[in-house]
Amino acid sequence: MKNIYADHAASAPVHHEAAKAMMEAMENNIGNPSSIHHYGRKARMQLDQARQQLADSIGAAVDEIILTSGGTEADNLALVGYAKAHKDQGSHIITTQIEHHAVLHTCERLENQGFDVTYIPVNQYGQVSLEAVQEAITDKTILVSVMHGNNEVGTIQPIEEIADIAQANNVAFHTDAVQSYGLMPIDMKQTPVTLMSVSSHKINGPKGIGFLYAKKGTKLMPFLTGGEQEKKRRAGTENVAAAAGFAKAVEMAVEQREERAGFYQQLSDYFLKCLESEGVRFELNGAKEERLPHITNIFIPNISLESFLVQLDLAGIAASSGSACTAGSVEPSHVLSAMFNDPNRSASSLRFSFGQGNSFEEVEQIAKEIRTIVHRMNSG
Amino acid sequence: MVYLDNSATTLPWQEVLDTYQQAASAYFGNPSSLHRPGVEAETLLGKAREAAASILKVKSSEVIFTSGGTEGNNLAIKGTAVEHQNRGKHLITSAVEHPSALEAFAQLEAFGYEVTYLPVNKEGRIRPEDVENAVREDTTLVSIIHVNNETGTIQPIEEIGKRLAAYPKLYFHTDHVQGAAHVPLDLGKANVDLCTISAHKFHGLKGTGMLYIKDGTVLSPLFHGGGQEQKIRAGTENVPGIAAMAKALRLAREQHTKEAKRMYELQKYLLQELEKIDGAQVNTPQTGAAPHIVNVSFPGLKPEVIIQALTKRDIHVSTKSACSSKLNEPSHVIEAAGLGQERADSAIRISFSFETIKEEIEKLIDVFHEIIPEMKKVMGA
Numbered sequence: 001m002k003n004i005y006a007d008h009a010a011s012a013p014v015h016h017e018a019a020k021a022m023m024e025a026m027e028n029n030i031g032n033p034s035s036i037h038h039y040g041r042k043a044r045m046q047l048d049q050a051r052q053q054l055a056d057s058i059g060a061a062v063d064e065i066i067l068t069s070g071g072t073e074a075d076n077l078a079l080v081g082y083a084k085a086h087k088d089q090g091s092h093i094i095t096t097q098i099e100h101h102a103v104l105h106t107c108e109r110l111e112n113q114g115f116d117v118t119y120i121p122v123n124q125y126g127q128v129s130l131e132a133v134q135e136a137i138t139d140k141t142i143l144v145s146v147m148h149g150n151n152e153v154g155t156i157q158p159i160e161e162i163a164d165i166a167q168a169n170n171v172a173f174h175t176d177a178v179q180s181y182g183l184m185p186i187d188m189k190q191t192p193v194t195l196m197s198v199s200s201h202k203i204n205g206p207k208g209i210g211f212l213y214a215k216k217g218t219k220l221m222p223f224l225t226g227g228e229q230e231k232k233r234r235a236g237t238e239n240v241a242a243a244a245g246f247a248k249a250v251e252m253a254v255e256q257r258e259e260r261a262g263f264y265q266q267l268s269d270y271f272l273k274c275l276e277s278e279g280v281r282f283e284l285n286g287a288k289e290e291r292l293p294h295i296t297n298i299f300i301p302n303i304s305l306e307s308f309l310v311q312l313d314l315a316g317i318a319a320s321s322g323s324a325c326t327a328g329s330v331e332p333s334h335v336l337s338a339m340f341n342d343p344n345r346s347a348s349s350l351r352f353s354f355g356q357g358n359s360f361e362e363v364e365q366i367a368k369e370i371r372t373i374v375h376r377m378n379s380g
Numbered sequence: 381m382v383y384l385d386n387s388a389t390t391l392p393w394q395e396v397l398d399t400y401q402q403a404a405s406a407y408f409g410n411p412s413s414l415h416r417p418g419v420e421a422e423t424l425l426g427k428a429r430e431a432a433a434s435i436l437k438v439k440s441s442e443v444i445f446t447s448g449g450t451e452g453n454n455l456a457i458k459g460t461a462v463e464h465q466n467r468g469k470h471l472i473t474s475a476v477e478h479p480s481a482l483e484a485f486a487q488l489e490a491f492g493y494e495v496t497y498l499p500v501n502k503e504g505r506i507r508p509e510d511v512e513n514a515v516r517e518d519t520t521l522v523s524i525i526h527v528n529n530e531t532g533t534i535q536p537i538e539e540i541g542k543r544l545a546a547y548p549k550l551y552f553h554t555d556h557v558q559g560a561a562h563v564p565l566d567l568g569k570a571n572v573d574l575c576t577i578s579a580h581k582f583h584g585l586k587g588t589g590m591l592y593i594k595d596g597t598v599l600s601p602l603f604h605g606g607g608q609e610q611k612i613r614a615g616t617e618n619v620p621g622i623a624a625m626a627k628a629l630r631l632a633r634e635q636h637t638k639e640a641k642r643m644y645e646l647q648k649y650l651l652q653e654l655e656k657i658d659g660a661q662v663n664t665p666q667t668g669a670a671p672h673i674v675n676v677s678f679p680g681l682k683p684e685v686i687i688q689a690l691t692k693r694d695i696h697v698s699t700k701s702a703c704s705s706k707l708n709e710p711s712h713v714i715e716a717a718g719l720g721q722e723r724a725d726s727a728i729r730i731s732f733s734f735e736t737i738k739e740e741i742e743k744l745i746d747v748f749h750e751i752i753p754e755m756k757k758v759m760g761a
Contacts, residue, residue, distance in 0.1 A: 005417060011410035011616060019404055026397055032388040037687060037696040069447030069587065072605040072615035102605030102614060109604050201616060208587045208618030223602060225487050226450040226480025235480055236450030237389060237580060239587030309414055318415035
């Protein structure tokens, strides 16, 4: 039995080219980029190069890229850093009910600290309405945070339009682009985004690194204070090797973006077709059209989620119930709860997320296995 | 090449890189995932945690993985101060902390906290009785660096910990970043509640570190999100980096057992030889300093110029801490020790690794003898 990994939205294996770039950096480039000697300068050069690649990938300037330890830190820095630096201008933040927990729990925290947060609902496709964003803005609003592609159901939000609304109202706009980065192009010269979070290990880069894009002139209260790294916005010795690995992963993602997005879309489409031809009763969660190509979330009526995942796992198939970060235990998905007023929906929905290593044969295999497990459960 | 800036960062050991590489490919899952790749990654994470905890002689539930020393210090200091602000807003630290601690305190001051910065003597050391005398009813945290990153001065952490045991409501944090490999602290004996460690200072990888949080210590997280690290530190765990750190810590402790005596001798040798150089003034104390750091001033000379001259001869040292070495500011540590502006302006740090050998130090000394008199002539110093 061959193992099939269909949980790339949780973490994608490091591409060997990225691993190679990282290992080379670790072996040959030992300095601390803040040191003024030769080794330090060499490390600085490599870091600058990596930062340039990250900036280029979204049409940003190099000093608009703040390297972080990952997506969670980037989301936290964006929200807390922006809110605290602008609290004299207002105390109202707008976000949605279907954000990643790195955004939601941070917003809850800000509520405890005296900020007001509006959590905009979504429709049954997981879409936020532009009118709802517009209506939620008050004269106290300082920040709107809406994720680009949802990590559980894959629905893409109209962030270009939301960014325009925010700009028209003189409010900052943050987007969590952890799942969409590398697959959905975004150009900071075209879209008035103030802050954007990205994580490396979702695009086949190493874990432990990510970045926050912060538009020039955006004031943030730093989270980690200490040395003067990252233009005083994020202290701590820069993780040069990981940055090199991340940059390599970005370079490949940018080069192969259309190819990858097309391939994942084909896998996802084929997966649904296979489920149909296997006669599995299911419904797709999330938007039909405006969706991330690599995430497929399906509702299979009357299954018990936990035992379904265990049986898939025994068959060598790795999938998930939702975000890995809510995992450890299977809790009802806040995303599906926001989309459907039906506890059964989230108790019987599964996420499959595809990546570079997957094949059509594997997708077929997954669909077959799903049919087998459904039959076993229904007859048992 | 002679690399003598190991307090800034160290070369990762080959075994450590091997561990990283193996873990990155064989254990790529997200430890929070319930499927097999996730469970395997979680198992490796647990093993690394147990290994690190057993070396530190603490429980594995007391080890939280971070992105490094800066995050460790920030989480310990701000996390404790914020969590216990209802009990009091007074904090105690020293004037010679690493910037990551000092800046965290500065930020807390801006938020209305009161911070006492304890003075140090000529050796850069604080007096344990000063710590106790500074404790007030509303003090919630004492944070003292263990080994100073600029001068190598060891603070009397155990003695402080003993005195602070009389104040059970108060939390005691130590920045163990420079001490972890060369002056291992017995955390139990030292009675600390929080202890910061960074992997790239002991041949692990950048971007990884640990915070020891004694059972029963409650602190407010910096990063919110998934429930990772007992909800104290959200974010997907850097499993391969963490496995590599556990490996590096084990190897570092083995090396320490083998090499400590030789390193102290090497340091003694360097200190003796520096005495013979005209105008050199050693800032590292003769006793009670970590074996891997020697700080020396050449009053009247610009440290950048000395560093450049050394670089030309393929010897690499630094001014003060790398985290502030871009600034032409005097060393706050040497200033606090009352050694005068001139010495604070002209300090150079030489820091060894376990692999540093006597020939390298001899070469450094030779170069000093060659360049320092020349420079003094030019500067008229």
